[in-house]
Amino acid sequence: MWKERLSALDKRRKRILQAGGQDRIEKQHKSGKLTARERIEMLFDPGTFVEVDNFIESRIDDFGLDKKRVPGDGVVTGYGEIGGKTVFVSSEDFTVIGGSLGEYHSMKIARIQDMAYDMKAPIIMINDSGGARIEEGIDSLSGYANIFLRNTKASGVIPQIAVIVGPCSGGACYSPAICDYIFMVEDIGKMFITGPQVVKTVVNETCTVEELGGAAVHATKSGVTHFTYKDEETCFAGIRKLLSYLPSSYLEKPKMIKDKEDTSAKKSLLYNLNNLVRRNKIEPYDHCEDLTDIVPDNSRKAYDVLDVIDRICDKDSFMEVQKDFAKNIVVGHARIGGQSVGIVANQPMVLAGSLDCDSSDKAARFIRTCDCYNIPLVVLVDVPAFMPGTAQEHKGIIRHGAKMLYAFSEATVPKISVIMRKAYGGAYIAMNSKNMGADVVYAWPGAEIAVMGAEGAVNIAFKRTISEAENKEETREQLVQEYKEKFMNPYVAASRGFVTEVIKPSETRRRLMAAMKMLKNKQVAEIPKKHGNIPL
Structure with missing residues (x-):
């Protein structure tokens, strides 16, 4: 009797593994996609994945669905370990009715969401679906609603990562949009609310699927995705890397991960050279010696802030987020002395590092994500202004900029700023200034902290003096120089307490490490409230 029952179980398990059948699996591979x-x-540590609800199948017989019924109902759900960390997953199976979402398909996803929420563990939602299963009608729409509700409930509680490795259209797009991060693979990943045919019919606009919702569009124009990869293998490797920077939930802090080279170098000096690494001596893994060569002292000359980030962070630890969107600001995860940090930095190579609508949105969302998961913020400041002009004003720079102000003000994690060069006007305030709640603000000796640049200030303040001068240009240049020497230096701000300390560029990494060590037990007692009127 047992032999028959065990044999029957093996047959059922084999049927589950066959999914939509060998023909559809081969078709999936020919289209350049992996199966669920x-x-x-590829994603989980070998031998750790445990599937749940694998025998569930649709109960609908209409429209011939009884002949298409497959155990699992087009989605694989379960849990396992990634880098030793428990993680939950749902992976839609395009070989089963096109991965379409029906009543039980959505119920499986909702259940795994509930498990992740209850266990306070990250969840990864892999999207490869033709959308709502039309044959199941309103049950499909109800299923999406159940998923969205759980996405929202878990927001800021556990890390939620969406992966787009196939079509994701209509209502299905909103689940990834609520997640913390969206990964997308070029060529195979597609996201749009309405397809090209509907667009053509409704607004008489002709476009391809790629032009409407391909990976490149969402990486560069819409800003919907956070990471884009050329193939699935590198995509899943990226997800594994991202998880190493995040805690399992809001209840934890990210783990310290020491770079092997850094650790060995440090031990070598500590034990073999009798503690020669001391205060005011550069540590062996400090990369800041050439920062004065990277950052020009002329505030009008551009440089790549990524070179600065490489010097202050642990070797090869920076993982840029939304790197192809709103390039005038750089955000991403990194480590400094093994500590997971969130980097926010102006990029002088693009729009001189000024803040506009898109960069404000990009920064605000990243800041709030770091705050949710107890990740300290390191802010590198070199900003001339909020971007002027009618285009930005009409697009709503006021409300978009307010998001960034709100995000920094609300964040209770350790917040450290380094003013490298320009810090002018309202943009200075928005970039984590002391009065906006920064715990520590460092400034380099060449930092310029003022309402505006010297030229603009002189043109306004000394307009009459210049107009009455015999040599107007010479007078203007002299006044500009005097203004810079008297007002545009970090010591004025330091004397008022707006700058914690003026430091040498070469000291930056060590000061950041010391500040983070000091701030590691920071606690802020907030008045209990709802989330507040967040700027839209």
Whole structure:
């Protein structure tokens, strides 16, 4: 009797693994895509994945669905370990009715969301679906609503990562949009609310699927995605890397991960050279010696802030977020002395590092994500202004800029700023200034902290003096120089307490490490309230 029952179980398990059948699996591979199970195998630590609800199947018989019924109902759900950390997953299976979402398909996803929420563990939602299963009608729409509700409930509680490795259209797009991060693979990943045919019919606009919702569009124009990869293998490797910077939930802090080279170098000096690494001596893994060569003292000359980030962070630890969107600001995860940090930096190579609508949105969302998961913020400041002009004003720079102000003000994690060069006007305030709640503000000796640049200030303040001078240009240049010497230096701000300390560029990494060590037990007692009127 047992032999028959065990044999029957093996047959059922084999049927589950066959998914939509060998023909559809081969078709999936020919289209350049992995199957749902292959993706899970690539993502999780070997031998750790445990599937749940694998026998569930649709109960609908209408429209011939009884002949298409497959155990699992087009989605694989379960849990396992990634880098030793428990993680939950749902992976849609396009080989089963096009991965379409029906009553039980959505119920499986909702259940795994509930498990992740209850266990306070991250969840990864892999999207490869033709959308709502029309044959199941309102049950499909109800299923999406159940998923969205759980996405929202878990927001800021556990890390939620969406992966777009196939079509994701209509209502299905909103689940990834609520997640913390969206990964997308070029060529195979597609996201749009309405397809090209509907767009053509409704607004008489002709476009391809790629032009409407391809990976490049969402990486560069819409800003919907956070990471874009050329293939699934590198995409899943990126997800594994991202998880190493995040805690399992809001209840934890990210783990310290020491770079092997840094650790060995440090031990070598500590034990073999009798503690020669002391205060005011550069540590062996400090990369800041050439920062004065990277950052020109002329505030009008551009440089790549990524070179600065590379010097202050642990070797090869920076993982840029939304790197192809709103390039005038750089955000991403990194480590400094093994500590997970969030980097926010102006990029002088693009729009001189000024803040506009898109960069404000990009920064605000990243800041709030770091705050949710107890990740300290390190802000590198070199900003001339909020971007002027009618285009930005009409697009709503006021409300978009307010998001950034709100995000920094609300964040209770350790917040450290380094003013490298320009810090002018309202943009100075928005970039984590002392009065906006920064715990520590460092400034380099060449930092310029003022309402505006010297030229603009002189043109306004000394307009009459210049107009009455015999040599107007010479007078203007002299006044500009005097203004810079008297007002545009970090010591004025330091004397008022707006700058904690003026430091040498070469000291930056060590000062950041010391500040983070001091701030590691920071606690802020907030008045209990709802989330507040967040600027839209």
